[in-house]
Amino acid sequence: MQVHQLGDGVPEVAVVAGIHGDEPCGPRAVGRLLAAAPDVVRPVKLIVANEEALEAGVRYTEEDLNRAFPGDPNGDTHEAQLAHHLMSELEGCTVLALHSTQSTAEPFAVAETVDEIARAVVPHLSVTKLLETEELAEGRLIQHPHTIEVECGLQGSDEAAENGYRLVREFLAATGSLPTASPAALSPERAADGAFDGGANAASDGGTPAGTDAESAIEVFKLIDPVPKPPAGEYEVFVENFSAVRAGERFAAADGEEFTADTSFYPALMSPYGYADLFGYAANRVGVLDERRA
Template identity: 55%
Template sequence: MRIYELGEGTPEVAVVGSIHGDEPCGERAIERFRADNPSVERPVKLVIANEEALEAGVRYLDADLNRSFPGDPNADTHEGRLAHDLARELRGKTVLSLHSTQSYAEPFALVEEVDAVARSVCPYLPIEYLVETGRFAVGRLIDHPHTIEVECGLQRSDEAATNAYWIVRAFLSATGVLPAPIEGDVEPPLSLHRRDGDEVTVFRLLDQIPKGPAEDYRVFVDNFQRVAPGDPVAAADGEAFNAENEFYPVLLSANGYEDVYGYAADRLGTLA
């Protein structure tokens, strides 16, 4: 675990990258931000979490770190011990956790529940969607209070790293670490611009969509877009199944997870 602290005093805000070793966008964003030598108005802690898995180019060494919280200092796994150490470093802080995915190219956020922190921060991030995970947060870092997780784009892509950098800056502005952007500042790519009055659509995970053993998987629906009852959803080795009820797909892809396609969600409303 690599830790940097910027500013004077005890940080109450933190950014975590590369919990998964196959998601380098977090490390790249943090190192790019440090290279800016930013002047901060509040202290902040920057953490590159799973250095060993990142160096090996694998998701994890022994166990998924983002299913290992709160961890145990005497755990048999590297990630079990690391989860304990990371949770200790983040105790009492408002946290941004940077990830990437195989299912969706644009940034979106996840929280355990839409609490006061999510309501005050997420409308200022360059995202269109916010997902409330509820019971599916168990073992994940977002089970830690006041934590926002952002999927920054497709795994190992330059776009995800660029998105992550601008998401870090937006989060730190929203939490008072950086001053609010002013006219003339360097601006993010057009795809990450948000206009005053833009709304963030909120979803809540309902259930997992199971995926059985097969050689070939196909997905026929788009993430965050309504699926009507009877619509074809996915197929395994040519055998398709249809939706029984209306839902909105989240983190749905053919090959992202071993035993599920992703999640079915409900649309709750919007944050402005």
């Protein structure tokens, strides 16, 4: 595990990349930020987690790291021990975790639930959708308090790496670590006025404008069930993620056998080969972000 820091002091903000070794967008974004070495208002911890899996170009070496949290220092697998050490590094931090997917090129945010951190950070990110995981988050880093995940785009693509870099800067601006999401000038004094003040300029770097208008533009979906797939040699998915599937509509196939929806749902993280034993997940659309207040 690589651990880097921008700025002096004890970081309360962290970015995690490389949880999965076949998702290079996050490590590329972190490397680009380290090379840029921006002046930060608050110190930031930058972590590249599963170096062994990244080197091998595989999702994990022994166990899916994003199903292994909170981990075990004496665990039987590399990832079980790594999960424990990563949790220790993240103690006391607000966290952005970078991922990529085979399901959609459009970036979106993921949170265990719409809490104060999601409401404060997500409007400053260049996303239009937020996915709640709740009880389906078992073993995932997203259960760590004050953690937001972003799916940056299609796995292995240059666009996902570019999106990841932009989203990192937007997150750091939203948390007051950068004065603005772009290199454009904004005084550190103004950013220091409030933890999330700097994110107001996220739109200058392609971000979503802050405030109620941004919140009303972000659709919120909630996972309800995994969608299993049977053993087969060839899989197909016929639907678009986050677009409604009606009861009776076909949504996927395995070796030519088609599957139709028993009830209407919204597909999320659904793709032919993204998961070994799932097509993805069924979700409900539950509103927009400014309606999901505690």
